[in-house]
Amino acid sequence: MMSKCFSFTASRDWFYRYSFAKAGLRAHSANLGDGTIMHCWVPRIIKSSKPSLLLLHGFGANAMWQYGQHLHIFTSRFNVYVPDLLFFGESYTSRPERTESFQAQCVMRLMEAHGVHRMNLVGISYGGFVGYSMAAQFQEKIEKVVLCCAGVCLEEKDMDNGLFAVPNLDEAASILLPQTAEKLRELMRFSFVKPAIGIPSFFLTDFIDVMCTDYVKEKRELIQAILHGRNLSVLPKITQPTLIIWGEKDQIFPVELGHRLKRHVGESSQLVIVKNAGHAVNLEKAKEFAKHLKSFLIDSAASPSPSPGSLTDFIHDKNEG
Numbered sequence: 001m002m003s004k005c006f007s008f009t010a011s012r013d014w015f016y017r018y019s020f021a022k023a024g025l026r027a028h029s030a031n032l033g034d035g036t037i038m039h040c041w042v043p044r045i046i047k048s049s050k051p052s053l054l055l056l057h058g059f060g061a062n063a064m065w066q067y068g069q070h071l072h073i074f075t076s077r078f079n080v081y082v083p084d085l086l087f088f089g090e091s092y093t094s095r096p097e098r099t100e101s102f103q104a105q106c107v108m109r110l111m112e113a114h115g116v117h118r119m120n121l122v123g124i125s126y127g128g129f130v131g132y133s134m135a136a137q138f139q140e141k142i143e144k145v146v147l148c149c150a151g152v153c154l155e156e157k158d159m160d161n162g163l164f165a166v167p168n169l170d171e172a173a174s175i176l177l178p179q180t181a182e183k184l185r186e187l188m189r190f191s192f193v194k195p196a197i198g199i200p201s202f203f204l205t206d207f208i209d210v211m212c213t214d215y216v217k218e219k220r221e222l223i224q225a226i227l228h229g230r231n232l233s234v235l236p237k238i239t240q241p242t243l244i245i246w247g248e249k250d251q252i253f254p255v256e257l258g259h260r261l262k263r264h265v266g267e268s269s270q271l272v273i274v275k276n277a278g279h280a281v282n283l284e285k286a287k288e289f290a291k292h293l294k295s296f297l298i299d300s301a302a303s304p305s306p307s308p309g310s311l312t313d314f315i316h317d318k319n320e321g
Contacts, residue, residue, distance in 0.1 A: 008203055009061075009210040016064035023075045025082070030113050035094030038110045040083035043075075051143070052116045053078035053297070056107070058125025058149075059176050059219070061211040062089035066124055069286045070293065077298055078120075083110055085130060087215040087222065098218070098225040100126075104133035108141070120297060122146040124282055125253070129226060135238040144297060145242045148289070149279050151253035153260040156230045165190065165251045169227060173220045176252075178212055181205050190251045191280040235264065242269040243296040245289065247277035270296075 017027070025041040032038060041063065053074055057063040063082045074080050084091040085103055093106070107130060111119060120143050123131025128150020135142045159169065166172045178184040181204035188195040242265050246258035255273060262271040272292050277285045 007206050007210060009207045013061070013064070013210070016068045019068060020064060020071065020082070023071050023080075025071075025075070025080065028114075029090060030110055032106060032109050032113070036086070036106055037090070037092055038083055038086070038106060039090035040081055040110060040114075042081055042114055043079045046079055046115075050077065050079045052111075052119040053080050054107070054111065054116075054119050054121040054131075055080065055082045056121060056123040056127030056131050057082075057085065057088065058123075058127050059088075061207075064089075066282060069283070070290050073290055073294060074297075079116075081111065081114065081116065081119075083107060085127065087218040092215065092218075098221040100129040100133045100226065101137070103130045104137055108134060108138055117141055118143060120144040120146075122148070122293065122297075123150055124148045125150055125279065126222070126226075128152060132238060135240050135242075136236040139239060142240055145238065145240045146245065146293060146296060147242065147261065148245045149247055149250055149253055149258075149281060150261075151257040153232055153235065153257055153264050154227070154230060154253070155232055156227050159227065163254060163256065169224060173223050176223060177216055177219050178208060179216070181208070184208060184212075191278050192284050193247075193249050193276055193278045194284075232260070232264065238265060239268055241296075241300075243292065244269055244271045245281060245292055246271065246273055247279055247281040247284070248273050248275045249277065250279045250281075252279040 020041050024044050026044045027039065028042050029037055029039045055063065055067045057066040060066055063084050067082055071080065086093050086106060095102075111117075118141055121131045121134065123129070123146070125148065128147040129152055131145060132147060132150065132152045135145045154163075158164065164172070166175065174183060175187050175190060178187050181201040184204045184207065185199075244258055244261055244265075246255050248255060258271055258273065262269050274281050274285050274288055282289045
């Protein structure tokens with residue numbers, strides 16, 4: 001009876017909207033043309049002295065749910081932008097492309113529509129795929145990159161070679177896009193070292209009804225596009241300073257992919273392994289995750305020749321003040 005009268009998920013979503021607004025952000029939908037609409041939380045007031053920070057979410061509810069705990073760390077230091085990627089939240093396209101490259105191009109068009117031409121970015125899981133593609137395609141526009149549990153260096157053959165806990169792509173999609181309470185429980189077991197137990201099925205069903213029933217076909221196609229024909233030998237190398245964060249016990253993208261990504265990017269990258277954490281390290285170890293982000297994006301040493309409006313300028317100005 002309670003599930004018919006009250007939606008915990010909808011209430012939680014309202015709370016996140018309230019907290020984002022209270023943090024100085026406003027919701028805005030931009031028409032990019034070609035049947036593409038992208039929704040984004042953008043600063044209510046742009047401060048030219050601040051650098052810009054782009055936060056890219058992974059598969060899940062929407063952008064608010066994955067960054068809600070960390071927003072307050074950055075809004076005083078950055079002009080923060082938190083978009084819904086295509087087919088999540090209120091973003092969608094009528095175009096047929098499903099690659100992370102296309103997502104990256106759309107996000108960049110969105111940022112340019114808001115007058116942002118240089119930025120730092122954080123990408124969680126699927127958002128890391130998109131963020132990596134942005135850093136590769138738009139090197140002069142991306143300053144620092146944080147990739148969290150993003151299996152960018154996976155290859156199509158990894159599925160056949162048994163790297164993943166699931167046997168095939170269809171099973172992976174059924175877990176990442178849960179349509180039953182049991183599948184959502186399975187996703188929680190895969191995502192957390194210590195998943196919550198004893199959650200009533202009506203809570204899980206409510207979450208699915210509110211968050212997991214839109215664009216299911218399109219999201220399946222996004223998952224398929226990630227793996228199809230993927231080969232490390234043709235993955236471009238990014239050159240920006242890059243922080244790679246990984247949960248030690250990630251069952252969705254095993255930690256070997258973190259080491260593989262570190263080797264691929266090379267000297268400009270650093271890898272942090274968070275102990276006793278799974279794929280949802282940003283939620284399971286929120287304080288440690290935030291500590292690493294703050295250290296890399298805010299506290300780290302500046303390069304000697306920053307560009308105008310860069311993160312380095314902002315830190316220098318703060319120190320001078």
